[in-house]
Amino acid sequence: MYLTRNTYSLEKETQTYKPRNVILTDVGISYIQKRRFPNELKMTLRKVFFQPLLAILMLICISISVSAQKNYALFTLDDIQAACLTFDGRHMLGIEAAEDKSKLNLYRLETGELKMAFDIELPAESIKQIISHPSEDLMYLITARLVDNRKYMLDAIYSFNPMNSKLKKLYTEKKELKCPTQVKIVNNNLVLTSGFDPSNVFNLENNNLHPLTTNEDLRLFSTVPEQNGYILVNIKEGDEDVKPLYFLNQDGGLSEEIAKYDSRMVMSTVKSENKVPHLIIDNEENTWVEEAYQNNCMPISMFEIASHKNWSEVHSSLDQSTQIATLLAANSTYLLAASRSKIFVYNYAEPQTVNPAALNENELDEIKAYFGAKTSYEKKAINSSAIQQIFDAKFYRIDITTQIDESSYTSDKFFAINYQDSYTVLRDCSELTAPLKQDYTMSTKESAMLFEEVLDKLYPVGTFDEKHKTTYQIGNNWIFVRSESFGDYQGYVVETNADGTVQNIKYESKLETN
Amino acid sequence: MKITSNIIRAFFCMGICVSFLSTGNAQISDMESNALDQLIADNVAISADIYSSKKISAVCTAQFFKVKQVPKYRSDGMYNEILLMKTSEGYSELQYAEDLLPIINSDFYLTNKKDASKFEALLDELYPVFSQSAKQILQNENQWIFVRSDSWGEKEGTIVTVDADGKIVQIASNQTIE
Numbered sequence: 146m147y148l149t150r151n152t153y154s155l156e157k158e159t160q161t162y163k164p165r166n167v168i169l170t171d172v173g174i175s176y177i178q179k180r181r182f183p184n185e186l187k188m189t190l191r192k193v194f195f196q197p198l199l200a201i202l203m204l205i206c207i208s209i210s211v212s213a214q215k216n217y218a219l220f221t222l223d224d225i226q227a228a229c230l231t232f233d234g235r236h237m238l239g240i241e242a243a244e245d246k247s248k249l250n251l252y253r254l255e256t257g258e259l260k261m262a263f264d265i266e267l268p269a270e271s272i273k274q275i276i277s278h279p280s281e282d283l284m285y286l287i288t289a290r291l292v293d294n295r296k297y298m299l300d301a302i303y304s305f306n307p308m309n310s311k312l313k314k315l316y317t318e319k320k321e322l323k324c325p326t327q328v329k330i331v332n333n334n335l336v337l338t339s340g341f342d343p344s345n346v347f348n349l350e351n352n353n354l355h356p357l358t359t360n361e362d363l364r365l366f367s368t369v370p371e372q373n374g375y376i377l378v379n380i381k382e383g384d385e386d387v388k389p390l391y392f393l394n395q396d397g398g399l400s401e402e403i404a405k406y407d408s409r410m411v412m413s414t415v416k417s418e419n420k421v422p423h424l425i426i427d428n429e430e431n432t433w434v435e436e437a438y439q440n441n442c443m444p445i446s447m448f449e450i451a452s453h454k455n456w457s458e459v460h461s462s463l464d465q466s467t468q469i470a471t472l473l474a475a476n477s478t479y480l481l482a483a484s485r486s487k488i489f490v491y492n493y494a495e496p497q498t499v500n501p502a503a504l505n506e507n508e509l510d511e512i513k514a515y516f517g518a519k520t521s522y523e524k525k526a527i528n529s530s531a532i533q534q535i536f537d538a539k540f541y542r543i544d545i546t547t548q549i550d551e552s553s554y555t556s557d558k559f560f561a562i563n564y565q566d567s568y569t570v571l572r573d574c575s576e577l578t579a580p581l582k583q584d585y586t587m588s589t590k591e592s593a594m595l596f597e598e599v600l601d602k603l604y605p606v607g608t609f610d611e612k613h614k615t616t617y618q619i620g621n622n623w624i625f626v627r628s629e630s631f632g633d634y635q636g637y638v639v640e641t642n643a644d645g646t647v648q649n650i651k652y653e654s655k656l657e658t659n
Numbered sequence: 660m661k662i663t664s665n666i667i668r669a670f671f672c673m674g675i676c677v678s679f680l681s682t683g684n685a686q687i688s689d690m691e692s693n694a695l696d697q698l699i700a701d702n703v704a705i706s707a708d709i710y711s712s713k714k715i716s717a718v719c720t721a722q723f724f725k726v727k728q729v730p731k732y733r734s735d736g737m738y739n740e741i742l743l744m745k746t747s748e749g750y751s752e753l754q755y756a757e758d759l760l761p762i763i764n765s766d767f768y769l770t771n772k773k774d775a776s777k778f779e780a781l782l783d784e785l786y787p788v789f790s791q792s793a794k795q796i797l798q799n800e801n802q803w804i805f806v807r808s809d810s811w812g813e814k815e816g817t818i819v820t821v822d823a824d825g826k827i828v829q830i831a832s833n834q835t836i837e
Contacts, residue, residue, distance in 0.1 A: 223712060223713070223714065468787075485791050486783065500706075500708065502708035502709055502711065503706065503707070503708060504707050504708075504709060504724070508707070508709075509705070509706075509707060511750070512705065512707050512724065512726060512743065512750065513705050515743070515749075515750040516705060516726075516728065522695075522696075522699055524687055524691075524692060524695045524696075525686070525687065526686070526687045526691070539691075541687065541691070541695060543695065543699060543732075545730075549752070557730060557733075559702075559730075559732035559733070561695060561698055563691070563694070568694045568695060568697070568698045569698070570698065570702055570731075570732040572732070572733075572734040573734055
């Protein structure tokens with residue numbers, strides 16, 4: 146099976162999507178509309194499908210536009226249920242889903258070496274989250290129980306001390322509370338958030354779980370561990386695209402509005418019209434909000450990465466960028482990224498530019514030989530009096546046939562030019578300008594028709610487009626119509642100066658009509 | 660006679676000319692051929708990554724490679740990715756899950772859900788699914804059904820038939836699952 150990926154091209158029209166009442170937070174995109182207007186199913190569907198699609202499309206565009214060298218994963222781990230970086234910055238902990246029971250492993254980030262498999266009996270319930278305390282030598286594990294065979298509910302919270310391998314159950318949830326999709330630590334609190342539901346706080350001093358705030362209109366936007374507080378968004382205030390943000394301190398005190406969050410995402414080929422979700426900070430004293438938001442954004446799902454320019458650039462350089470669903474955690478050197486079933490570990494401070502999965506030269510030579518034996522190249526010179534009359538170059542056509550099996554094959558072709566004793570591939574019609582004879586001018590219909598003959602050799606028109614083929618002059622430009630689509634004519638424009646000397650040759654999908 | 664012979668010769672030459680002009684292409688010299696060979700070599704890039712997951716070796720005996728063929732002579736950025744396998748008989752392309760049948764480990768038996776999960780993990784490695792939520796493992800008598808996609812209720816997947824011992828005897832991919 147040949148898997149072929151095309152590059153993407155954007156249409157000229159601006160594509161605008163205004164996600165009404167959609168807030169993009171550090172816990173992911175959520176859809177407030179669904180809560181407020183439960184009957185507007187169409188709108189909800191539109192958001193559920195199109196906003197993520199737009200984000201993915203934007204990611205692809207970013208990936209294509211960034212030509213930076215690839216950063217290959219230092220190592221990849223399969224079947225890791227949950228993972229976190231350790232406080233020393235050099236290791237990661239991973240819960241490995243083994244056949245019989247889960248295992249807690251410590252890996253060295255630099256090499257991927259399994260440094261220790263902790264000899265402990267892990268909880269029987271599924272471990273969904275693991276987080277390392279930034280200032281204590283403790284990890285916290287969150288387990289979930291499956292309810293009705295489809296919903297994961299919070300089961301219990303454990304602490305784990307890697308120094309003495311002690312696992313201690315701190316809390317058991319009796320009620321049906323959704324299992325958190327994100328856990329953060331602020332001071333001595335675990336902040337548990339599931340999707341866009343109101344967050345809960347687990348106090349590590351008294352092992353008490355309580356809502357982050359009693360105001361149900363306020364949702365967690367970002368934690369601010371540096372200030373022992375939280376940035377919250379009010380989902381009922383503001384307009385449908387822009388929502389106000391507030392700071393909640395550890396004592397429950399809520400500030401005045403500190404910033405706004407604009408959730409609009411606009412994609413356009415006109416650079417100035419592009420827009421990604423962003424913060425609006427009017428008061429200079431609140432510039433820390435942006436910093437706090439960017440510093441505490443992990444985990445980042447791919448749907449919200451557009452809000453984090455630095456991480457979107459890092460993400461686009463990763464070799465597995467298309468597989469990655471979440472940027473899980475990072476310190477100043479290492480980045481953990483997760484797909485459905487794998488954890489990828491990257492050094493983003495000093496990217497690994499050599500592909501560790503690449504083969505050695507002998508193996509690659511064998512594979513090249515395998516494909517070489519299946520591929521034939523037929524090389525022919527293009528014999529045309531028109532080419533001889535107007536070009537100082539020789540043209541060749543190379544037909545490539547690759548056998549897939551006994552009864553099927555693929556074919557491809559390209560043209561090559563020998564100009565000034567240098568052989569190059571003809572990739573674009575603009576490359577036809579340089580090898581034109583110096584004395585060739587496109588000043589008459591006859592001279593233009595010679596060029597049309599060359600086009601017929603290199604870019605022949607299909608049978609159905611034969612009727613559209615025509616050549617005319619507008620000012621100093623010669624237009625060679627080659628096809629038609631939805632009322633627009635496509636073809637080549639040859640720009641000349643007043644004497645008819647060719648200045649440029651280009652292809653246009655919307656030709657000026659005569 | 661001589662006139663007739665000249666006419667035939669003239670027609671013959673004309674035929675060659677017409678044929679030549681109609682194709683518009685001509686043979687090339689050795690020098691041109693060598694230069695073009697070099698150009699082709701410079702413009703067809705092949706790179707390959709090896710699949711190193713244990714999930715593959717748990718079920719299959721072959722080595723697998725993801726080969727990327729980049730025709731740099733194209734300006735549209737297209738490339739081909741090919742799944743290649745290496746067995747004791749050499750290299751061959753892996754197209755469908757059916758092709759896995761000859762290389763299933765002789766000691767791999769599909770007898771329970773755990774074995775089925777191993778086989779599903781192999782499929783996930785070689786043929787990743789678009790949506791994880793569509794995945795399902797079903798059993799119907801001597802058939803294990805691996806649902807791989809679900810488009811508006813139309814399920815497609817791979818059906819693996821086993822004998823009484825659980826040995827895989829047939830693999831059929833891209834099957835509509837009722």
